[in-house]
Amino acid sequence: MSIFLCVLDLFIVNIAIPSIKNSIDASTAETQFIIVFYIIGYGAFLITGSKIGSKYGHKKIFIISMFSFMVFSFFCGISTSGTMLNISRLFQGISAAFMVPQGVALISNVFTIEEERVKALGIYGAIAGIASVIGQVLGGLIPDLHFSFDAWRLVFFINIPIALLVIILANKYLKEVEINEKESVQILPQMILIILLVILMYEIVIGGEEGWNAKNILLLVFSFLGLVLFILSQKNKFEKGKEVLINMRPFLYPSFRIALLAAITYYLVQDSYFFINANFFEEHHHLSSTKTGMLFACQGIGYVLASLLSVRFLNKYQERFIIFGLGIMILGLVAHIYAINTSIINLPIISIVLFFYGIGCGIVLPSMFTNAMRKLPVSITSLATGVYLTIQQISIGFGVSFVGQIYFNLDNGYLLATCVMIALLLITISIFLISDVRLKGKSL
Numbered sequence: 001m002s003i004f005l006c007v008l009d010l011f012i013v014n015i016a017i018p019s020i021k022n023s024i025d026a027s028t029a030e031t032q033f034i035i036v037f038y039i040i041g042y043g044a045f046l047i048t049g050s051k052i053g054s055k056y057g058h059k060k061i062f063i064i065s066m067f068s069f070m071v072f073s074f075f076c077g078i079s080t081s082g083t084m085l086n087i088s089r090l091f092q093g094i095s096a097a098f099m100v101p102q103g104v105a106l107i108s109n110v111f112t113i114e115e116e117r118v119k120a121l122g123i124y125g126a127i128a129g130i131a132s133v134i135g136q137v138l139g140g141l142i143p144d145l146h147f148s149f150d151a152w153r154l155v156f157f158i159n160i161p162i163a164l165l166v167i168i169l170a171n172k173y174l175k176e177v178e179i180n181e182k183e184s185v186q187i188l189p190q191m192i193l194i195i196l197l198v199i200l201m202y203e204i205v206i207g208g209e210e211g212w213n214a215k216n217i218l219l220l221v222f223s224f225l226g227l228v229l230f231i232l233s234q235k236n237k238f239e240k241g242k243e244v245l246i247n248m249r250p251f252l253y254p255s256f257r258i259a260l261l262a263a264i265t266y267y268l269v270q271d272s273y274f275f276i277n278a279n280f281f282e283e284h285h286h287l288s289s290t291k292t293g294m295l296f297a298c299q300g301i302g303y304v305l306a307s308l309l310s311v312r313f314l315n316k317y318q319e320r321f322i323i324f325g326l327g328i329m330i331l332g333l334v335a336h337i338y339a340i341n342t343s344i345i346n347l348p349i350i351s352i353v354l355f356f357y358g359i360g361c362g363i364v365l366p367s368m369f370t371n372a373m374r375k376l377p378v379s380i381t382s383l384a385t386g387v388y389l390t391i392q393q394i395s396i397g398f399g400v401s402f403v404g405q406i407y408f409n410l411d412n413g414y415l416l417a418t419c420v421m422i423a424l425l426l427i428t429i430s431i432f433l434i435s436d437v438r439l440k441g442k443s444l
Contacts, residue, residue, distance in 0.1 A: 001166045002062065002103035003124060004131045005069060005159055006096040010038060011135030012142075012155050015278065015293060019143035019152045020085070030082030036205045037086050041093025043393035044197035047246060048190050050101035050386030058102040058109075058382060059176040063167055065098035070163035077156035100389065104373065105382035109177045118374050119311050125366025126307030133300030133358075136274065140293020177378070189245040193230060197390070199223040204397040212405070250376055250384040258319075258435040259372030260391055265428045266326075266368060267392050268399030269421045270361075273333075275400050276407045276417050277340070284414070285345055298351040302358025307366050314367045319432045322371065325363025326429050332357030333422050341414050399424075 013020075013034060021031045053061040072092040079085035107124060111117040138155070145151040200223035207216040231246065238248040250256045274296070281287045281295065306325075313321050335353045339345070369388065376384050407417040 001162065002066065002096075002099040003128045005162060006042065006100050007128050007131035008135045008138075009073070009092065009096070009156075009159065010035075010042075011132045011274070012139040013038070013135075014274075015136055015139030016143045016152050016155050019150070020155075023150045023152060024079065024081055024085065026082035026085070030086060033082075033086045034089055036202065037090040038093040038096075039205060039393060039397060040198055040201050041090045041095075042097045043093075043201050043390055043397070044194050045094050045097035046101060046390045046393070047193060047383070047386040049098035050105075050382040051186075051190070051245065052098065053102045053105060053382050055179070057176050057179045058105040059170065059174045062099055062102035062106065062174070063170050065095050065102070066163050066167050066170070069095035069099060070160055070167075073156045073159035073163070077153045101382045101385045104385040105177055105378070106174060108373070108376075108378045108381040109175070112378065114374060115315055118315050118370055121370040121373055122307075122311035122314055122366050125369040126304070126310070126362070128369070129303050129307055129361060129365045130300070132274070133296060133303055136278070136296045137293045137300065140288075140290050140296075144290055186243065186245050189230075189234075193227075193245060196223050196226045196230060197394075200227065201394065201397055204394070204401050207401050246387065247380060247383050249380050250387060253375055254435075255375050256372055256384060258431065259368060260388060261435075262322075262428050262431045263368060263372070263388065263391055264395050265424050265431065266364065267395035268402065269329075269424050270365070270399070271396045272399040272403035272417070273357075273421060275404060276414065277336070279407070280340065280414050295347070295350060295354055299354040299358035299361070302355040303362035303365075306359040306362025308362075310363050310367050314370060319371065319435075322364055322367045323429050323432050325360050325367065326425050328360030329357060329364060330360075330422055330425050332360055333418050333425070337415060337418055341418070 017031055017034060020026065020034065026034075049061070049065070069092060072088050072095055075088040076085055076092060079088060104121070104124070107120050108117060111120045138158075142154050143152045145154070199219055203216050203220040203223065207220065234244045234246045235248055238244045238246075278292055278296070281292045287295075310321070310325075317324075332353065335356065339349050339353045372388050373381055373384060403417045403420055406420055407413040410416050
């Protein structure tokens with residue numbers, strides 16, 4: 001439920017933004033920050049959240065952060081101005097960053113046998129994708145409901161009963177993972193990391209929204225180089241046996257390194273796809289938000305069916321199964337070009353195309369995360385999750401910005417943006433194929 005609520009609140013707001021803007025009379029900039037602040041809060045604090053969980057207890061931090069997420073969801077729902085909503089969204093995102101890594105650590109603690117853990121993490125990854133689809137459907141439907149109050153507020157209020165139930169059940173049934181009291185908090189390194197991540201993610205998202213200029217590019221390069229130097233410094237300290245913020249142990253596992261590299265190229269596509277297609281449906285084909293949400297529901301049905309099956313097949317076929325899913329996604333994007341990039345669309349055909357693409361996503365998305373975590377010891381799954389999801393968020397933000405710029409600024413932007421996404425998925429396949437060959441060569 002931590003990953004469900006976290007992902008739900010990103011996608012449900014994406015579709016509901018026009019209604020929110022009109023209701024609270026928000027400016028265009030304030031509207032952009034509804035998404036930006038949540039992503040920044042979430043992405044910048046993931047590694048810190050995982051570290052705090054190891055130090056003070058994953059169950060304790062899970063419950064506290066879930067409560068915090070519930071409180072700030074309430075403040076989002078009662079917001080009467082863009083400023084109030086954006087501040088609440090920032091802290092909602094930070095709360096999500098603290099609760100998500102704890103969920104993975106708690107799951108890994110329950111399922112200690114690798115085969116069982118793969119199934120559990122597969123379900124966990126499937127829930128993340130299901131939340132993204134449900135979010136888009138509800139984001140399209142809820143604002144069009146008629147109540148005595150603005151219906152969009154339910155987008156946030158819906159979190160409250162769910163979070164409250166989770167807190168009660170977690171307190172009763174979850175067992176605490178062994179606490180590492182020797183884990184150092186290291187305030188200064190955490191502040192440096194957070195500042196660099198905030199600058200990086202802010203510039204990525206704003207550059208995509210407002211266009212790139214010299215200042216954006218300079219700050220982007222500065223923050224990226226700063227992160228590289230920070231990681232190299234952490235690696236050097238780790239090798240010397242000193243206390244570090246980012247434990248480098250997950251990187252000693254080849255499966256994690258490969259999964260992380262593949263995640264960079266894959267997540268450049270994941271949310272870019274939803275971003276440009278939702279826009280293309282509403283702006284080019286003039287579909288309502290409700291119709292757009294229902295179309296993505298077809299994609300969601302394919303996703304759910306495939307993700308449930310992926311739990312069974314990933315254990316047997318591993319990376320080959322992910323490559324199969326990536327191939328389906330590529331074929332689905334080719335079908336998008338012929339079915340959607342036209343002057344007149346056939347909704348039943350588009351529904352089938354989206355369903356087919358959803359099958360590919362349902363195979364790949366949960367399998368990517370599960371494949372990254374499957375061989376890691378329980379003691380480092382929380383930190384590995386923080387690292388993986390931080391890379392995921394940076395890639396998603398840069399992907400939406402990069403692919404979005406192609407879509408909005410070039411002639412026949414939809415076609416070119418879709419071709420770029422196909423190329424990125426082909427690179428992801430290449431990473432798995434090359435790494436598989438190298439690992440087999442070493443074993444020989």
